[in-house]
Amino acid sequence: MLLKDSYDRPVSNIRISLTPRCNLQCIYCHREGEVKPEKELSQEEIAEILRVAAKFGIRSVKFTGGEPLLRKDIVEIVRSVPEGMESSMTTNGILLAQYATDLKAAGMKRVNVSIDSIIPETYKKITGHDSLKKVLEGVQAALDAGLTPIKINMVVLEGINDHEIDDFLAYIRGNRNLVLQLIELMNFNNCEHHTKLNDLEDSLAARSKTIITRRMHHRKKYCLDGAEVEVVRPLHNSEFCKFCNRLRVTSDGKLKPCLLRTDNHIDIRGKSRKELEDLFVKAVATREPFYK
Numbered sequence: 001m002l003l004k005d006s007y008d009r010p011v012s013n014i015r016i017s018l019t020p021r022c023n024l025q026c027i028y029c030h031r032e033g034e035v036k037p038e039k040e041l042s043q044e045e046i047a048e049i050l051r052v053a054a055k056f057g058i059r060s061v062k063f064t065g066g067e068p069l070l071r072k073d074i075v076e077i078v079r080s081v082p083e084g085m086e087s088s089m090t091t092n093g094i095l096l097a098q099y100a101t102d103l104k105a106a107g108m109k110r111v112n113v114s115i116d117s118i119i120p121e122t123y124k125k126i127t128g129h130d131s132l133k134k135v136l137e138g139v140q141a142a143l144d145a146g147l148t149p150i151k152i153n154m155v156v157l158e159g160i161n162d163h164e165i166d167d168f169l170a171y172i173r174g175n176r177n178l179v180l181q182l183i184e185l186m187n188f189n190n191c192e193h194h195t196k197l198n199d200l201e202d203s204l205a206a207r208s209k210t211i212i213t214r215r216m217h218h219r220k221k222y223c224l225d226g227a228e229v230e231v232v233r234p235l236h237n238s239e240f241c242k243f244c245n246r247l248r249v250t251s252d253g254k255l256k257p258c259l260l261r262t263d264n265h266i267d268i269r270g271k272s273r274k275e276l277e278d279l280f281v282k283a284v285a286t287r288e289p290f291y292k
């Protein structure tokens, strides 16, 4: 039986940040909402968290960061995912070519890869590094290894990459294993590059053959001719929060009931199995939609 919060939202998936470290410096990075992270969880601590998650019926885990592939024990971590639980990862793709085959062999189902521009100079401007070629090789390696479907995550930045959407569509078009995911920038610092995605969604809707509403966050998925596009609009979106079914774990071992809150973290380090289970129940009970 899945745990439910008092807003009737079941927790069906868990997101574990494996490290706050990253080999890029994106201009908009929210670091999964972590503040001053301390010592990273060990592989055994992660395995124990996953066992408890499985006990509460959670059947899906997403590994995030920072950059999760910076963990030297990443393949071991993936191997420790309990049977029956699907694992995936959100990565910047730089080390993906190196790890794709091993991740698949360890049981990982699929990956999301962040690519904010397919123009090398713009990619460098956003991420601080000249790594686009490596990332595209990583995507190809993940396709070859069968880590699919692969979502290409693009954070839309006004005046920087917002004119590239058709280029991205051309990149994924015809490959059923690639999905484009357009993400609204989390505009915490009143960033001049923030843009709402409403107009973009309207134009996708007009061009779509089918529109699917996913259960998670009630996100819309637009099926265009030969290309699938998912849109993530988390800001001031009560519908998004109403259908939020995730519980997060920070890289230093705290249950995090909401990405946008730092005041209700629950430390789960050094706890017995029974205490850990009780803290899971407590964390789910404190969950509430950020935007109501």
Ligand SMILES: Nc1nc2c(ncn2[C@@H]2O[C@H](COP(=O)(O)OP(=O)(O)OP(=O)(O)O)[C@@H](O)[C@H]2O)c(=O)[nH]1
Pocket (backbone or CB within 6 Å): 062, 064, 088, 090, 112, 151, 153, 181, 183, 186, 232, 234, 244, 246, 259, 260
């Ligand atoms: N506010 C908010 N934003 C989220 C949440 N989950 C994901 N996001 C945003 O969506 C972006 C993409 O998330 P990913 O890590 O690729 O995973 P996903 O697409 O949510 O998950 P899958 O569909 O399982 O692959 C993140 O960078 C966040 O900005 C959430 O629970 N709350």
Ligand code: SF4
Pocket (backbone or CB within 6 Å): 022, 023, 024, 025, 026, 028, 029, 030, 031, 065, 066, 067, 091, 092, 114
């Ligand atoms: S790749 Fe992800 S974690 Fe790394 S800096 Fe960019 S947004 Fe942040």
Ligand code: SF4
Pocket (backbone or CB within 6 Å): 217, 234, 240, 241, 242, 244, 245, 257, 258, 259, 260, 288, 289, 290, 291
């Ligand atoms: S802001 Fe919080 S409640 Fe809303 S979708 Fe994100 S994690 Fe869930």
